Amino acid sequence: MWFFEFYIIETVKVLNLLLRKVTSLSDILNLACLRIRRKWKNSLLFFLVLLFSFSSVIVSVSLVGSISLTNAEYRLNTYGEWYFAIPYGYDNYKDWLSKKDWAESIGTAKSYGTIISSDGIIGLGTIDSELADIGRIRTDQGRFPLEDGEIAMEADSLSALGYDYTLGQEITVSVMIPAGESPYDFLMIEKTYTLCGIIHEYSNLWYLDRNESNQTLNSALVTEAEAMELIEQAKKMIMADSGLSIRSPVPQYFISVSEENRELAEEQINGYLAVARKDRNGDVLVSVNSVAYPGGVKSGDYNDFYMYIIAFLTFVSILCLGIIQLPSDTHSFSVLRSIGMSKVQLCLMQLSETAVLGIPAILLGIPLGALLTRFSLRMTLYSGSVPIQVYIPFQTLFSILVLWLAAIFISRLIIFILTLRVPMIGRFRPNGAKSGRIRLLRNGFIVLLLCVYTLGVIFTGVQALNPERKIRYWSNMSHYVVTKLGGATVSPSDAAALKNIPGVSDVYGFSEEWIGLSYEGMSEGRVYLFAAEGSDWADMFDTENEETEFRNRAYLFAINENDWADIFDFGEDITDFHSGEIVLICIPEDGNEYERPEGEVKLSFYGDKEKLLSEYTVDSRIRYIPENVFERTVACIRTPYTAVCSEQFLKRIIGELPEGERWGRFKSGQDFEYGRVFVMADLNSDDLSTDIVLANTCKNRGIWLSNRRQEYLSYKQENVQAVIMLYFSGTCICVIALMILCGNISLETENEKRSFLIKRCIGMSRRQAGFSILGKTLIRCGGAYAAGWLMYFSLVALIKTNTYDYGDKGFLYILQTVINGLKYDGFTLGRFAVISCIYLIVPIVLILLVKKELRKDGDIK
Amino acid sequence: MSVLISAKEIHKVYNVSAGEVSALRGISYDFEEKGFYAIVGRSGSGKSTFLHILGGLDKPTSGSVFIEGEDVCKLSDEKRSVFRRRHMGFVFQQYNLLDEYDVRNNICMPLKLDKRKPDENFYREVIGMLGLEGKTKKYPSELSGGRTAEGCYCQVGHIKTEAYYCGRAHGESG
Structure with missing residues (x-):
């Protein structure tokens, strides 16, 4: 019995203690809520930043995960x-x-x-x-x-x-x-x-x-x-x-x-x-199966990179919030300490405040993030031949949630520790060096957020170049090639018939045959006229037999000038080109030195057993062919000294061939026809309708069809996925960074209001206030811009170092390869300007809009 | 009259970048109950430092402060916090009311922290005495300078402290 009485008494004591604790907790919670309510604007901003950062984390992680999974599924579906x-x-x-x-x-x-x-x-x-x-x-x-x-x-x-x-x-x-x-x-x-x-x-x-x-x-x-x-x-x-x-x-x-x-x-x-x-x-x-299961960093697969950026952004943004609120929080807490709030009570109040704002942010953030993910996936993802894979990587999410909570905990802990260090005397505001350090820290975090934004813009804008180039490449490769067996030719009427097929976007006929090419001042040639000493071409064909047989050989490439104007840029020469008065001489920009024919060139036409059939001397123009021209790629365009002439000119040449003689696939007196025809179709559809009709037409006309559409479609789709991944993930990162930045700038603005008002009272004009704000914004954004480019190049160089073996080559060499790669992918000043504008204009305008509050007059008291 | 607060050989030395600054050098004084004391001196002579040590806001480098026989300098932070809210009241030079709480909450804050309910009659008496009726729902930023001061006095007066510490002369307030 006594044990039972003892048990009851002790239980009541424990319950009383718990009740006192709970009551005390409820008092602290009440104080925390009053504080939140009074500073509702700051609290709302804090809550929104927490909510948005958390839901954005869910969206970004899910989207990146979903896109990555869909990409992976697409690769498996294509390559097994x-x-x-x-x-x-x-x-x-x-x-x-x-x-x-x-x-x-x-x-x-x-x-x-x-x-x-x-x-x-x-x-x-x-x-x-x-x-x-x-x-x-x-x-x-x-x-x-x-x-x-x-x-x-x-x-x-x-x-x-x-x-x-x-x-x-x-x-x-x-x-x-x-x-x-x-x-x-x-x-x-x-x-x-x-x-x-x-x-x-x-x-x-x-x-x-x-x-x-x-x-x-x-x-x-x-x-x-x-x-x-x-x-x-x-x-x-x-x-x-x-x-x-x-x-x-x-x-x-x-x-x-x-x-x-x-x-x-x-x-x-x-x-x-x-x-x-x-x-x-x-x-x-x-x-x-290295294509379906790419190891290392595959072009376009930036899942891990974006995860790290999101995690880092989350961490920094929460810390930034804490730093911005530091002066006002330490002041309040120090006053409470002086009145008699103990450390435990202060800690509980901080936790309560954070919980009141943080828990709803998490609870609302999850469904909001899920909703946005679903919406975004539907709107943006292009899956090609596989269904969209929705994937929420809970493990990664959990890790980032832990990081998010850790960031909140650390920032509140910093404030708590600083509060305890501030003496409970008359002045409760940090002064002198401490105030300067806090200001420096706050500025540093805001610049860090800007740097993350910069890196997001630059990385997305620049890394997308390579898959975009590949999309252009595969889109512009001829999806079908039409020929005739046995060196026969395809008639223009056949080509016209193909052009009328639904789904066919364009048809380009051309002819390529060997000729002899010579010009004044030409060095005694090596084979195929690839005359540069030590060039790759010369090394390939440096044999005695070939040298004798193929001296001064070059391609003659006959085209309709209207179809190829974008490749060769005829300019004012188009009329002369059409009439055959001039030919173009192609010189590839491949890093080799080639001697250049100046003025007239002689074209020699050979029949069977190298019998000279005819010769023509025409004026010439040099055309430099850049390395990354991919449209309607024909090998002979990239071959040095290929002579490009008009169909008209070729018709004349064929017409003037000696009777009974044959030059390549053309007999004397024959009508002009094409050696090959490139047929371009819409790569976006994945059904066979165009293929079927095209194949039918070719069969009926006795011409042969090489069908590469599905193959090129696969390559194109892979790169489309990569571009979507880059742009969407990059946009998410940038939007998160900007919104968090705006939130932090708003809080900073609240804290700066008093000092600006005092300055206005002293005599600062609105214009001066505006310039002061603009100057600070430009310095921050400009600094972050420079830092962003530096971070980008360092990051890419690091990725390259981990992927390739550069031996003992230094960082500058690796940087040079990065820059060369960018040039090859088509990085132009225009692109640089667009990236810079997106970067610089957007955050500057946003910051100035948020800070325009500071130029208003208010109650100095 | 019995001694309420007794300061024994109070030394306070601050370490600053230029070296050591001795703010107090062995101050000893006894303060009696119901007494009204004014500590006067030149600017920087250590008046505020002495007051803060007496009030338990700061610890001396050496020496003791006995309040009702107890050496407050040796108390833990928890006990000193409790001691402050039950027995001390502060009116700072910058007032330092809490901007995020209204006048009533500011006044009753020490009691809230002590988990006690305010004596409503005494509360109304103090409010009335200092002319703050009708202002209790306002926030410090909404009060005039004088009213802010009165809010501070209410805060300290309301808890029926044994001692009040004022950090400045108060000629301009009531």
Whole structure:
């Protein structure tokens, strides 16, 4: 019984103590709330800064995470999920691989033969369902072959064979079946299949970095039974005494391995191959899918960088807030201490104040951030062929939340410690050196916020150059090339017909043939007229035979001047060019020195067996071809001394060829036609409609189509993702920085009001006040601008140092490579001006708008 | 009359960049109950320093201050804080009212910190005496200079302290 009484008494004592504590806490909370209410403007600003910084963290982290994940998913969808590949394997490899725990999935392709086309070799064989799964191999139309006699092919392979994309049509192909020991021995079998599906492009996209045997991926798929039937047929074709035997189909293995096991798996596979490959041909090292799983810093993948920036920004902004409020807080707290507030009470009051503002900021920030993320993803993300991946990296968010709370804690702790250090005597405001240090700290933090903003603007604006250049490059590459086999030509009417196809944006025909080129003062030439001593071109072709045979050779590139005016810039010479009175001589800007023809050049036309057919002397103009001109790229434009002439001039040359003679693909008296035609289409659509009609038209007109649209679309999309990532993430960073900056500047303005009012009372005019504010703003922004560029170059140099081995080259060398890279990517003064304006104008205007309060008159009391 | 506050050999030395500054050199004095004392001297002679040490706002370099027999210099910060809010009142040179609280809260602040409720009758008496009726909901920035001073006096008077410390002459206030 006594124990029970003792228990009751002690429990009541504890409850009383707790009640007193709670009551005391509620008193402190009440004081904190009164303080918040009185300083409602400052408190509201503080709350908004906390709310916005927190929700922006959620948005940025989620967006960056989502974009990054979508990018990653897009890469997997384009280049396959597999991590390792053995492009030339043997049957027993599968047994070994199956026993390995790290092999999550093993996909197998079998190469049975190849088909020769106008566009190169097409692999024919089979794939299993595992490979279809981990390779994300799929059909754009139709299905994979299920029955014998069916074939599914990639669109560009069909075009290369002269077929359109109609499902159900009969496809006749000549299949080369490897026979004998030599890699050049084949048996040819002609087979007819029914087209059952169009395979989404993959064989030209997958990158096998250790494919030493140049094994082709299967872009034409048949059933296993159909493939074996081909082998049987080939075997029957071999004569009994020939000594030939049919080589077994080549298995290709594609393996999925989780990240933590990749190092071990690579070591084991390479070890196995080293033994298994002894005395055999083929690959001795496993290929890694480095395109789908880029290591290090891949261009456009700045997830980590933006995370660090966001975390740093959050930390700095909270500290900045604390520093700005420091004088008023220390004053209040010192007065309270003098009245009799203990350290514990003061600490509790600080915590209460922070909690009252901080907790709602977190609770509101989470749903606000989630809402903004959803909205932003819908509005901005371009996912190409994959659905948008929404990803909120909770671990990163939690880390940043911890950092955010730590920043708040540290800033409040600083104030608490400083308050305790301030003596409880008459003057409660920091003076002299301390006041100066606090002012310096406050200015430093604001400049730091400006630096983060600068870095965001510069990094985004400059790093976007490279993917933008690549987008331009792939957009301007000819998506289709139309030719005719056997050196025949494509007529202008064919070209015009192609231009009328829906989805085709432009058609450029041209002709390129060899001529002889000479001019006065020309040094005794080396091959191909690549006359510069020690230039790369001269080294490539420096052989005796070639020197004799190809002396003074150059390309003649015939074009319609209206279609190529943006490349060659004819200016006033266009009329003379059209009539053939002048030709352009191309000199590439590749760092080599080339002698320049001045004035007239002689063009010599040779027929069979180097027979001179005709010569023309015409005036010439030099055209320098910059390294980064990518539009309608033709190799001959970049070849030194290529002579560019008009179609008109070429028509005349053909017309004046001696009767019965042939120059290149042109016979005397022949109508002018194109050697090749570039066809440009809209890369944005991912369906086959344009491809189908184009292929149909080409087939009907007997012209060959090389279809690169899907391939180029993939490359373009990857860079589009990178640009979106950069701009959106960069914008988020900048907007967060600006808003937090505005909040801090507002608080600073509140603190400066009194001193400005006093100055106005003393006699400072509004104009003087304005100049004072403007001067301080310009110094801050200007300093941050310079610091931002310095930070950018240092950061990029650091990234390059970690990515490449520069040996003992110094920082200046690395900086030079950075600058050269920027020039190559098209960094111009115009771009610099835009970046500078965005940087300088926006924060300066914002700061001045916020600070205009200080120029108003108010109650000095 | 008994001695309320006793200062024994108070020394206060400040370390500044130029060296040491001796503000107080062995001051000893006894202050009796119900007494009204004025500490006068030239500017910089150590008057405020002495007052702050007597009030427990600052600690001497050496010496002791006994208040009702207890050496306040040896008390912990917690106990000194409690002691100040229960037994001391300060009217500073710059008044130093809390801008974020209204007049009533400023006046009752020491009691709030001590978790005590104000004696409403005494509160009204003090307010009335100093002419602050109708001003209790106002904030220090909304009061005239004189009213601010009166607010300070209310703050100290309201807690019925044993001692009041005023940091300046108050001829201009009531």
